[in-house]
Amino acid sequence: MSYKGIDVSFYQGDIDWTRVAESGIEFAMIRASYGSDGVDPQFANNMQNIESTPIARGAYHFCYALSPEEAVIEANHFLNTVSPYKFNYPLVLDLEYEPLLSLGRETLNNIALSFCDTVERAGYYTMIYANLNWLVNYLDMDVLNRFDVWLAQWGPKPTFSGNFGIWQYSSTGTVNGINGDVDMDISYNDYPTIIKNKGLNGSGDGTTPPPTPDPSETFNYTVVSGDNLWNISQRFLGSGSRYPEIVSLNGLTSTEIYPGQVLKIPGSQSENPRFYTVVSGDNLWNIAQRFLGSGSRYPEIVSLNSLNSSTIYPGQILKIPEQ
Numbered sequence: 001m002s003y004k005g006i007d008v009s010f011y012q013g014d015i016d017w018t019r020v021a022e023s024g025i026e027f028a029m030i031r032a033s034y035g036s037d038g039v040d041p042q043f044a045n046n047m048q049n050i051e052s053t054p055i056a057r058g059a060y061h062f063c064y065a066l067s068p069e070e071a072v073i074e075a076n077h078f079l080n081t082v083s084p085y086k087f088n089y090p091l092v093l094d095l096e097y098e099p100l101l102s103l104g105r106e107t108l109n110n111i112a113l114s115f116c117d118t119v120e121r122a123g124y125y126t127m128i129y130a131n132l133n134w135l136v137n138y139l140d141m142d143v144l145n146r147f148d149v150w151l152a153q154w155g156p157k158p159t160f161s162g163n164f165g166i167w168q169y170s171s172t173g174t175v176n177g178i179n180g181d182v183d184m185d186i187s188y189n190d191y192p193t194i195i196k197n198k199g200l201n202g203s204g205d206g207t208t209p210p211p212t213p214d215p216s217e218t219f220n221y222t223v224v225s226g227d228n229l230w231n232i233s234q235r236f237l238g239s240g241s242r243y244p245e246i247v248s249l250n251g252l253t254s255t256e257i258y259p260g261q262v263l264k265i266p267g268s269q270s271e272n273p274r275f276y277t278v279v280s281g282d283n284l285w286n287i288a289q290r291f292l293g294s295g296s297r298y299p300e301i302v303s304l305n306s307l308n309s310s311t312i313y314p315g316q317i318l319k320i321p322e323q
Contacts, residue, residue: 002188022177033062067111149164275317
């Protein structure tokens with residue numbers, strides 16, 4: 001079974017989403033953000049106006065990051081941008097920025113991994129958008145194979161030999177409710193059902209939620225580069241949507257935080273696992289040596305974080321077992 005969709009940004013201007021739904025469109029991928037601080041001017045408008053329709057929706061971020069560290073910053077910006085909204089299609093890393101191609105396959109893979117892992121750890125179903133040339137010649141899909149692919153290949157049929165969940169087949173589609181051309185897509189997966197069954201995108205996972213911390217108990221956390229209130233809340237309170245508790249507890253007047261800032265976190269630190277943010281030059285052996293007293297204990301870190309391999313990358317957040 002397949003599903004008919006579109007992807008849009010501010011280039012499509014004001015969209016009449018009711019007419020779009022009446023034309024038979026079943027899902028829409030909406031640009032949310034770009035770079036480390038850019039927000040699509042039509043994103044909030046699109047999300048507000050699509051809400052009253054049955055159209056399923058996902059969101060994507062246009063990547064300008066030239067290093068894994070920058071990718072984590074961009075991912076956190078993306079998470080902050082999409083946090084007020086609900087999605088039943090994936091959240092997507094859009095790889096189209098040509099200067100990335102000069103960085104080499106390994107760096108480009110690490111950028112994609114850093115971004116997607118950050119979004120995935122925040123509880124979202126994550127996907128990579130790229131064209132056929134990028135997928136075949138610049139990305140190693142064996143390394144990135146846990147993430148679904150949104151293939152951009154305009155023409156009568158796709159020729160990519162790998163797996164992909166969405167195919168963007170045209171940039172010159174016509175849809176009622178949209179002035180001018182629009183990208184056309186086909187989804188081959190029932191993402192709303194898949195995402196709901198996995199308990200992702202805020203849909204709940206059917207498990208018992210973590211206990212609400214005792215408001216009389218707090219512990220201190222020092223902000224590191226790449227943090228935002230959403231991922232700190234996700235890490236320590238079990239849900240990114242609980243970040244207002246941290247805002248209130250610390251008397252913050254905005255959601256902006258900075259490296260070195262000390263935040264009070266609700267609850268007892270003993271209830272929370274230790275976390276470590278990977279930096280350049282790290283490997284699992286030396287992390288295990290540092291925190292567990294022996295490099296040979298690195299399999300405990302692999303197991304606790306459900307890692308598929310011993311490859312780690314800067315910006316990745318690892319749970320560290322107790323000694």
